[in-house]
Amino acid sequence: MKRTACARGAAGASGQAGGATAFMDRRMGGHTKAWTRGMPPPPPQSSHAGVESSAAVAFACTGSPFRWAEPRVAHAVRRPTKIRSGAFSSSRWRCIVTPDEGATTVASTSAKKNASANANKSVSGSGKYARESTVREYVTDPDVKMSPEDPGSVDMDANVRRVEGKADVRDARRNLIKEASTSTQAVHGGERIKGGKKARATLDAITTPIVQSSTFTFRCTREVIEYNEGLYESFEYGRYGNPTTRAAEEKLAMLEGTDDALISSSGMNAVTTMLLALVPAGGHIVTTTDCYRRTRQFVQTVLPKMGIRCTIIDPADVSELERILANDSATLFFSESPTNPMIRVVDVEKIVSLCRKYNVISCIDTTFATAYNFQPAEYGADLILHSGTKYLAGHNDVLCGALAGRADLIKEVRGLHGVLGGTLDPHSAFLLLRGMKTLSLRMEAHNRNAAAVAEFLSKHPKVSRVHYPTLPDHPDYEVAQRMFAGKGFGGVLSFELLGNGDPWSRETFELTGKFVDALRIPYIAPSLGGVETLIEQVCIMGYYDQPLHIRESLGINNGFIRFACGIESKDDILADLAQALDQI
DSSP: OHHHHHHHHHHHHHSSOOSGGGGSOGGGTTOOOGGGGTOOOOOOGGGTTTOOTTSOOOOOOTTOSEEEEOOSSOGGGOOOOEESSSSOOTTSOEEEEOSSSSOOOOOOSHHHHHHHHHHTOOOTTTOOOOTTOOHHHHTEETTSOOOSSOTTOOOHHHHHHHHHHHHHHHHHHHHHHHTSOHHHHHHHTTTSOOOSTTHHHHSOSSSOOOOOOSBOOOSSHHHHHHHHTTSSOOOOBTTTOOHHHHHHHHHHHHHHTOSEEEEESOHHHHHHHHHHHHSOTTOEEEEESSSOHHHHHIIIIIGGGGTOEEEEEOTTOHHHHHHHHHHSOOSEEEEESSOTTTOOOOOHHHHHHHHHHTTOEEEEEOTTTHHHHOOGGGGTOSEEEEOTTTTTTOSSOOOOEEEEEOHHHHHHHHHHHHHHTOOOOHHHHHHHHHHHHTHHHHHHHHHHHHHHHHHHHHTOTTEEEEEOTTSTTSTTHHHHHHHHTTSOOOSEEEEEEOTTSOTTSHHHHHHHHHHHHHOSSSEEOSOOOSSSOEEEEHHHHTTTTSOHHHHHHHTOOTTEEEEEOOSSOHHHHHHHHHHHHTTO
């Protein structure tokens, strides 16, 4: 309605304006849209073509406090200008806001003309624009001339300087974020550094977009060659990389303080691809007794088919590790910290020192801790592994894995990753990015809830033992305090119900199931790291098909429970545990 009223008022005042379409500034190809935000359209070009700047032209605009003033110079002598932003140059029509709310009348008297001219003059020698200038005119530079022989010519040197300047800004931003806190890195890492082939099209959004494409194009053969030579940063095929997944990798590398990172389709894909890429046939790896069951299954049943040996030691037995590395050459050491499900903490500082002494690759799985609580790279660990499904994504809606570490090792793993095809899809990478932004906030709640639950359960008469590093009776209490520097140990703890006094009896098995069923807040489910609290009776959920002697060797008795704290109210969780324990 506003646009129609403006058009009618302007047409009535101009007389021979020539219809509504005359209000489009034809030199701009009809793309000037300022009046769609409440400004009246500029007058028709025919009304001012060739008119000297001293001529007085004004337009009435019904119901609008705007009027249009003529250009400062005649169009016959107009100089071409470079537009840095927007669509108007300083020689185009300018909109003036008038003091009154009513219609602006045509300036018919000499006094009004002179008053308007004086009011709109720029300050001589000050470099300021006229008072009626729009913001569009601020960003033009009428003093920069284009070549008269080639009006479309471009100042390449200026372009180079501009690109170099942008690169300097990107480098400064990258360095600033690298030195920032974990919370800031989680929000901005990998996403504020915008450059490369399609930066303007895909990465100017505040949220990294989902680049849902399986392949990427090149504009010419030279770009393909430069890409293969490493001179042109871009993407080729979705299995080898994608802008969305790459942003997630850069964010993780920044969080962990490593050279590079690789995102894959699951945590198991990350660990299996890493082992296959770095341990040669006939090689030897060392790992710990307490770890994720499927990881242990892979190293004990699949790798031996390739002639790869595996030695398993206690997580705290550093002297045994040194004996093995000194007398039996190994390629790689792998351990979780904290471990699953006993929540053991390995002495990463001593282990990394031994690995370096004997030229062994060290890989630490910190899925339970995350970079918010613990960064093994600070102690020199070569690789850090995650099941990104857990705390990194944080909402139980993504399956992904992650590996961060030395650039040469990540490059080697990435090569096999492209062959095996364990690629994370762009939508899952987007969800991972979204999850990592709130990592610090969520981990604070997970840490707080788990510590409170561990303290509560450790004092309850129906609980025989609690596994969590904040408790002084934890076997790795001193190591944990030194490694984690008091931040926290994640949201997962384990505990054992007393039952009838025999942890392996059927009665203890049934009482544990009754306790789990009596809880109201936790979901009965595997996994961990989401905002919801999860619980599982481990012998049923994870070892249902395993013989008793296997569970005995691992300490998984009938009353053993893994409890993954969410971010609900601490008081609500404790009250729920109390009422469930009262029922057994």
